Amino acid sequence: MTNKYYIGLDLGGTKIATGITDTNGKLLATVKIPTQAQDGYEMVTRRMGDTIEEVMQKSGANASDIIAIGVCAPGAIDITNGIVRGSPNLKWHNVPLKKIIEERFHIPTYLDNDANIAGLGENRFGAGKGSKHMLYMTVSTGIGGGIILDGKIYRGATFGAGEIGHITINMNGPRCGCGNYGCVEALASGPAIARTAKEALINYPDSLLNSYPEITAKEVAEAARKGDQLSIEVINKAAGYIGATLANLVNTLNPDLIVIGGGVSQMGDLLLIPIRDEVRKRAIKSFSENLKIVPAELGGDVGVMGAIALAQCSGEV
Amino acid sequence: MTNKYYIGLDLGGTKIATGITDTNGKLLATVKIPTQAQDGYEMVTRRMGDTIEEVMQKSGANASDIIAIGVCAPGAIDITNGIVRGSPNLKWHNVPLKKIIEERFHIPTYLDNDANIAGLGENRFGAGKGSKHMLYMTVSTGIGGGIILDGKIYRGATFGAGEIGHITINMNGPRCGCGNYGCVEALASGPAIARTAKEALINYPDSLLNSYPEITAKEVAEAARKGDQLSIEVINKAAGYIGATLANLVNTLNPDLIVIGGGVSQMGDLLLIPIRDEVRKRAIKSFSENLKIVPAELGGDVGVMGAIALAQCSGEV
Numbered sequence: 001m002t003n004k005y006y007i008g009l010d011l012g013g014t015k016i017a018t019g020i021t022d023t024n025g026k027l028l029a030t031v032k033i034p035t036q037a038q039d040g041y042e043m044v045t046r047r048m049g050d051t052i053e054e055v056m057q058k059s060g061a062n063a064s065d066i067i068a069i070g071v072c073a074p075g076a077i078d079i080t081n082g083i084v085r086g087s088p089n090l091k092w093h094n095v096p097l098k099k100i101i102e103e104r105f106h107i108p109t110y111l112d113n114d115a116n117i118a119g120l121g122e123n124r125f126g127a128g129k130g131s132k133h134m135l136y137m138t139v140s141t142g143i144g145g146g147i148i149l150d151g152k153i154y155r156g157a158t159f160g161a162g163e164i165g166h167i168t169i170n171m172n173g174p175r176c177g178c179g180n181y182g183c184v185e186a187l188a189s190g191p192a193i194a195r196t197a198k199e200a201l202i203n204y205p206d207s208l209l210n211s212y213p214e215i216t217a218k219e220v221a222e223a224a225r226k227g228d229q230l231s232i233e234v235i236n237k238a239a240g241y242i243g244a245t246l247a248n249l250v251n252t253l254n255p256d257l258i259v260i261g262g263g264v265s266q267m268g269d270l271l272l273i274p275i276r277d278e279v280r281k282r283a284i285k286s287f288s289e290n291l292k293i294v295p296a297e298l299g300g301d302v303g304v305m306g307a308i309a310l311a312q313c314s315g316e317v
Numbered sequence: 318m319t320n321k322y323y324i325g326l327d328l329g330g331t332k333i334a335t336g337i338t339d340t341n342g343k344l345l346a347t348v349k350i351p352t353q354a355q356d357g358y359e360m361v362t363r364r365m366g367d368t369i370e371e372v373m374q375k376s377g378a379n380a381s382d383i384i385a386i387g388v389c390a391p392g393a394i395d396i397t398n399g400i401v402r403g404s405p406n407l408k409w410h411n412v413p414l415k416k417i418i419e420e421r422f423h424i425p426t427y428l429d430n431d432a433n434i435a436g437l438g439e440n441r442f443g444a445g446k447g448s449k450h451m452l453y454m455t456v457s458t459g460i461g462g463g464i465i466l467d468g469k470i471y472r473g474a475t476f477g478a479g480e481i482g483h484i485t486i487n488m489n490g491p492r493c494g495c496g497n498y499g500c501v502e503a504l505a506s507g508p509a510i511a512r513t514a515k516e517a518l519i520n521y522p523d524s525l526l527n528s529y530p531e532i533t534a535k536e537v538a539e540a541a542r543k544g545d546q547l548s549i550e551v552i553n554k555a556a557g558y559i560g561a562t563l564a565n566l567v568n569t570l571n572p573d574l575i576v577i578g579g580g581v582s583q584m585g586d587l588l589l590i591p592i593r594d595e596v597r598k599r600a601i602k603s604f605s606e607n608l609k610i611v612p613a614e615l616g617g618d619v620g621v622m623g624a625i626a627l628a629q630c631s632g633e634v
Contacts, residue, residue: 154570157449169488282498
């Protein structure tokens with residue numbers, strides 16, 4: 001009997017990451033290249049295919065030994081037909097990605113969006129192993145989510161479920177990129193944290209932040225770790241918004257686990273502890289008692305591993 | 318072949334309503350009696366059983382022809398074991414309701430909470446027929462919800478899902494009965510509407526509301542229908558809170574339908590139109606375009622019919 005394999009491909013706005021695993025999900029080889037989205041979808045999909053060939057070569061697998069390919073892409077996806085309906089990051093519109101890959105490799109290919117796949121990846125291979133009802137929240141430039149219910153990705157009526165960054169938490173809050181006001185993304189994403197810190201800086205002339213030439217969420221975290229009062233307050237405030245959002249989701253969905261990933265979550269306990277406090281303060285007690293809130297585990301591999309999980313289930317998840 | 322039947326029982330804080338249907342869900346007989354919860358659970362469960370006997374007699378059905386009994390009760394329910402874990406309305410604590418009914422009738426009995434069952438009832442027999450991903454919201458003394466995903470009740474990790482009345486919509490809002498601040502229930506339930514109107518009355522000496530000896534949400538609706546400015550504003554404000562809450566749920570769960578029931582929803586378009594406006598304003602456009610928001614259809618029968626639906630699926634829903 002020959003060995004069998006799965007391939008997972010994470011298509012992002014800046015990079016393409018592709019991995020190949022055995023049937024147990026053990027990663028055998030990976031390839032990472034820049035997306036160069038400006039070259040257009042035909043070039044990008046050709047490059048994607050090339051990374052698939054490369055991981056096969058690296059691991060000694062033949063195309064006939066690949067059971068399935070999983071792909072995650074940013075944007076709105078037509079899951080049934082494997083089409084990227086629209087992706088602002090890639091500037092793609094109705095690209096039949098499943099068909100393009102299947103025509104080149106003749107291997108069954110499954111497609112889903114990056115937030116769903118990150119949630120699935122953490123659920124199958126990361127911090128969410130064993131969780132039945134799990135929320136995944138990513139906090140970085142934006143805030144997004146993947147919802148795992150009864151062990152499966154919950155996608156909703158038009159495959160859009162999980163847009164938890166656009167939960168209104170303050171009806172009269174700042175305008176969000178989505179057009180709404182007071183979304184948690186407009187209040188607690190990386191750029192929102194940096195903006196809040198910069199706006200408050202005038203009242204904190206002694207803040208450590210004044211010594212940085214540029215202020216992003218990373219500098220705010222660094223200053224907070226050094227005891228900077230303003231930075232600590234800004235992070236606590238963002239954590240309060242995130243915690244209130246998660247409490248809403250807890251009261252609605254009664255999950256057993258919340259996994260928090262994304263660049264901003266690398267702040268670790270600085271962000272996680274006040275998030276947990278806010279959830280405990282706001283959610284129904286019997287729900288929060290049965291709930292854990294933990295950091296993501298897969299880091300940069302989450303897209304590849306989630307895509308592997310999608311391939312393993314033949315998209316039936 | 319003899320005819321077969323289902324029985325549905327709606328246990329409420331003030332009344333017990335019981336119905337019997339044929340296998341097509343056609344209601345053949347109903348009985349309604351006061352709960353008199355103060356008599357304790359043994360008396361109440363005996364009365365419940367008596368209503369079951371009564372609808373069987375009324376419809377000429379024998380116990381051996383009843384396929385299953387569905388029951389809905391207010392409070393926290395252990396679905397797996399059919400136990401009312403806690404019900405503030407009934408002052409019950411760990412009452413093994415399924416067992417009590419099965420021991421008397423030897424008919425398989427299934428139990429769930431009233432909000433889930435109302436959602437299921439509307440989904441199977443009412444305004445939600447044909448909907449796959451449906452949210453049910455009841456607005457009355459409190460605000461509650463039932464979530465139907467992929468055609469089934471979604472219950473969550475500890476059977477608590479759907480507590481959408483305790484979604485925080487204004488982080489610094491008034492204290493809610495649950496202990497949290499700014500829940501939609503504290504801002505837009507019937508009592509909240511009445512309270513808001515009464516508080517504002519001092520600034521509206523000419524308001525029609527001044528002519529009522531008592532002000533509840535019902536009087537506010539009546540005055541609004543007569544053109545009373547204060548009442549219209551109060552209802553629009555409540556609708557705004559409800560609409561923002563629903564927009565959060567739309568962005569999270571991407572449902573195809575929202576059904577709104579409960580006493581306050583009898584305001585009809587007075588409440589529904591500004592709710593729809595707020596959802597459209599706040600939710601992601603492609604989600605709200607594929608969504609309908611409609612009033613409940615089953616009225617006072619929703620509990621009985623939902624319990625029938627639960628019985629029909631042997632609780633497997």
